[in-house]
Each structure stands twice: as C-alpha cells, then as structure tokens.
Amino acid sequence: MKEVTELLSMNAIENFINRHQLSFIYISRPSCTVCHAVLPQLRExxxxxxxxxxxxxxxxxxxxxxxxFSVFTVPVLLLFIEGTEFLREARFVHFEQLKQKLKRVYQLYEE
Structure with missing residues (x-):
C-alpha cells in the first residue's frame, strides 16, 4: 500500500504540496465512515x-x-501538479473513473 504522510498543520500541507511535483491530499474526519472505507482503496x-x-x-x-481548499464535505481527494490543484473528488469516489483520470495525468507528466 502507498505510504501516507500525516499532515498536522497548514504549514505542513503547503510544504508537502510545494515539495512534490505530484502530490495527492486526502482530507477526512475521524467520524466519517465513508472516509475510513476510501483511504485503503486510494492507497491501493x-x-x-x-x-x-x-x-x-x-x-x-x-x-x-x-x-x-473550499472543503464542504469529506472525504475530499485533491491532486496537485507543481503546486496547482488539478483534480478534485469529493464524498463518493468512483475509483475506476479516478484511475482513468490519473492515468491520463501521469502519462502527460511522464512525457
């Protein structure tokens, strides 16, 4: 499974986004049952x-x-490319669609 970095402050979040060319931020709450189900699937x-x-x-x-980040519900999945938000998914995530979007982005990035 993909390694997850716990981000405990806004400063840590901003540094994480700026330090990595491709960064994915997963925003959740402990009381959110959907969040608990989505994270392992996302890591995979x-x-x-x-x-x-x-x-x-x-x-x-x-x-x-x-x-x-204008978050009104959780979970929220945000992909940043070189510090700019490029993709956003919220609440109910369709993983097959997300996979296809990530493949396209990744192919462009690899070229």
Missing part, C-alpha cells in the same frame, strides 16, 4: 503511480483546511 490505487506522494489531513485537527 496510488501504488500504480509511484511519483504521486500521498498526504492525509484530519479536518478536525487542521480546521483551516476547510477554508483554504
């Missing part, structure tokens, strides 16, 4: 994309994340 999917780094944010601990 991202194994296919070794250049994408995965960071996790607990929205209860880092409350500012909601305002910074």
């Amino acid at each position: 999917l991202l194994e296919q994309f070794p250049h994408i780094k995965l960071g996790h944010v607990n929205a209860d601990s880092v409350e500012e994340v909601a305002g910074r």
